[in-house]
Amino acid sequence: MSTPSNLTAADQAANAAALSYPSPLKEFWQSFSANRGALIALIFFAALVLAAILAGVLAPHSPTEQYREHLLTPPAWVQGGSLQFLLGTDELGRDILSRLMHGARLSLMIGVVSVVLSMLPGIVLGLLAAFYPTWLGNGIMRAMDIMLALPSLLLAVAVVAVLGPGLVNTMLAIAIVSLPSYVRLARASAMTELNKDYVVASQLAGAGKLRLMFNTVLPNCMAPLIVQGTLGFSSAILDAAALGFLGLGAQPPLPEWGTMLASARDYIDSAWWVVTMPGLTILFTVIALNLLGDGLRDALDPKLKKLA
Amino acid sequence: MLLDIRNLNVSFGSTAQPFQAVSGLDLAINRGEIVGIVGESGSGKSVTMLALMGLIDAPGRVTADALQFAGQDLLGMKAAQKRQIIGKDIAMIFQDALTSLNPAYTVGYQLMETLRLHTPLRGAALKQRALELLEQVEIPDAKSRLNAYPHQLSGGMSQRVMIAMAIACQPKLLIADEPTTALDVTVQAQIMELLVNLQKQNDMALILITHDLAVVAEVAQRVVVMYAGEVVETSSTELLFNTPRHPYTQALLASIPEHSKGAKRLSTLAGVVPGQYDRPSGCLLSPRCPYATDTCRTQRPPQLPLSGTSVRCFTPLNDSGIPSHE
Numbered sequence: 070m071s072t073p074s075n076l077t078a079a080d081q082a083a084n085a086a087a088l089s090y091p092s093p094l095k096e097f098w099q100s101f102s103a104n105r106g107a108l109i110a111l112i113f114f115a116a117l118v119l120a121a122i123l124a125g126v127l128a129p130h131s132p133t134e135q136y137r138e139h140l141l142t143p144p145a146w147v148q149g150g151s152l153q154f155l156l157g158t159d160e161l162g163r164d165i166l167s168r169l170m171h172g173a174r175l176s177l178m179i180g181v182v183s184v185v186l187s188m189l190p191g192i193v194l195g196l197l198a199a200f201y202p203t204w205l206g207n208g209i210m211r212a213m214d215i216m217l218a219l220p221s222l223l224l225a226v227a228v229v230a231v232l233g234p235g236l237v238n239t240m241l242a243i244a245i246v247s248l249p250s251y252v253r254l255a256r257a258s259a260m261t262e263l264n265k266d267y268v269v270a271s272q273l274a275g276a277g278k279l280r281l282m283f284n285t286v287l288p289n290c291m292a293p294l295i296v297q298g299t300l301g302f303s304s305a306i307l308d309a310a311a312l313g314f315l316g317l318g319a320q321p322p323l324p325e326w327g328t329m330l331a332s333a334r335d336y337i338d339s340a341w342w343v344v345t346m347p348g349l350t351i352l353f354t355v356i357a358l359n360l361l362g363d364g365l366r367d368a369l370d371p372k373l374k375k376l377a
Numbered sequence: 378m379l380l381d382i383r384n385l386n387v388s389f390g391s392t393a394q395p396f397q398a399v400s401g402l403d404l405a406i407n408r409g410e411i412v413g414i415v416g417e418s419g420s421g422k423s424v425t426m427l428a429l430m431g432l433i434d435a436p437g438r439v440t441a442d443a444l445q446f447a448g449q450d451l452l453g454m455k456a457a458q459k460r461q462i463i464g465k466d467i468a469m470i471f472q473d474a475l476t477s478l479n480p481a482y483t484v485g486y487q488l489m490e491t492l493r494l495h496t497p498l499r500g501a502a503l504k505q506r507a508l509e510l511l512e513q514v515e516i517p518d519a520k521s522r523l524n525a526y527p528h529q530l531s532g533g534m535s536q537r538v539m540i541a542m543a544i545a546c547q548p549k550l551l552i553a554d555e556p557t558t559a560l561d562v563t564v565q566a567q568i569m570e571l572l573v574n575l576q577k578q579n580d581m582a583l584i585l586i587t588h589d590l591a592v593v594a595e596v597a598q599r600v601v602v603m604y605a606g607e608v609v610e611t612s613s614t615e616l617l618f619n620t621p622r623h624p625y626t627q628a629l630l631a632s633i634p635e636h637s638k639g640a641k642r643l644s645t646l647a648g649v650v651p652g653q654y655d656r657p658s659g660c661l662l663s664p665r666c667p668y669a670t671d672t673c674r675t676q677r678p679p680q681l682p683l684s685g686t687s688v689r690c691f692t693p694l695n696d697s698g699i700p701s702h703e
Contacts, residue, residue, distance in 0.1 A: 089521060090521070090524060090525050090526070090529055093526070265476040265477075266471040266472075266473055266476045266477040267476060267477050267478055267479045267480075269432060269471070270469070270471065270477050270478075270539075270542075271479065272432060273430060273432070273463055273464050273468070273469055274464040274490070274491050274494065274542070275460040275461075275463065275464040275465075275494050275495070277460075285479060288479075288481035288482070289479070289480055289481050291481075
């Protein structure tokens, strides 16, 4: 008597289990974590973010304090080094490790701000170009073509030359330089989406232009944009370092990585660590971000995986 | 009369050399009626419906003597006013169910979005209505499907969701644009049965655009045959299938595989629908018509009433399927 009812209960439980769809986040994590390189990059990046946030607590010294009696101390594992300065000191006796940790704050901020500053207008312009393809779209795309025709670093230097050197202007310059790639990407994916029936269906359901743009089409264009954002983050850090190296970016004594490289240029022969440490930090950060971007792309946009 | 279209013209391209996608189309639909629109690809079936919905964007041009829905003039209506009717009183189902749902949102969200726009329902009542709709289109385990994303559904299931969204506001007219073309045969039958049941339950008119004549024969009360943007024959389903009056209708019926049983080759109509640059000056079918005369090649035939049907032909076929002049 009780067996049939038990069976149906068990059936129901089985059905319910089979039909509980995995959450999108879980699905994303499953495909992302399958990529070992991306996972390592994520850990490195998380450590970097942590070091940047906690620099005030974790850093052994102040980034600007000059230990006059310890000028150009080599790293701890090299002869003549001391445990007091793990990665050595620079030409003014400042602790390189502490400067790198505080510099991470600047670099991450430059990355975030310039990506946001170029992504948001880039998406809006790209969507406008896709929705009004005749004159507005053409105008936007030709303007982007002009920006693309100039070498990006040259354009950034020109922007900084107009606005004046400094951290804020560096971020603005980088944002302006990387704008075209977001516009083109947003426009291309929006145009693909616009041809699909669900856009017509949502027009039929009474959606207005703004709703169509931001609510219907944009979420379906986000995958390539997120990937481009991650890669743009790393190139922003590189560009900022380049501008800093040229003396157009963050100004000393700010511990920006590029600026550190520039001021240590004279000691390449005598004190290799002063140049090597910031250089390696930039290298690892950029590699980690690129791996992260690749991992995100594979997880978010499996169509692109085959192309790579 | 629910829908009254008179002399609808849709053209694309330059004004100097326009391409007439639809020309002089008259169509009247009554409340609760099922009308089939048939014709081969490129005959203007879908464009007609998009024009009705106001979805032909520039450079396309739409003109009509009348475009009335339930006594309201759709032509002179403002966009905002039109949006009140379209989506609520007129709904549409598309051919490819897999691309008709927005991949970024769950089924439940999309259903509730439509309901929120056109009904006063909010909160729990909204969710309840969405659930009811999914149950109405016979989706098993509707409750958990509310949280499913479109990629987690099969084609047939997606089409059911599309139908649920279309009937969400109890439309007076449902336009189904080849609703079963992208589905496999067993699912096709289920979806058609569902559509007809819903049509009966809600007493809505149903326009069924298809090139599957079998489907039309089974469910439609009236059939409109289109060719190259023109209506060539309008008649009741029974009359049309028994005694086609237009040579094109005859050819369409002859090309149904079942009618060629025993024959070595399937019957076909040679040639294709004329495009922008190869429009004949006379009857649009004349290059392909086996009965074409010199008159056919030089003059456009008008739409003429003929024993219960309406035919665009100089020499309509008689009961034995032979042109009347012979």
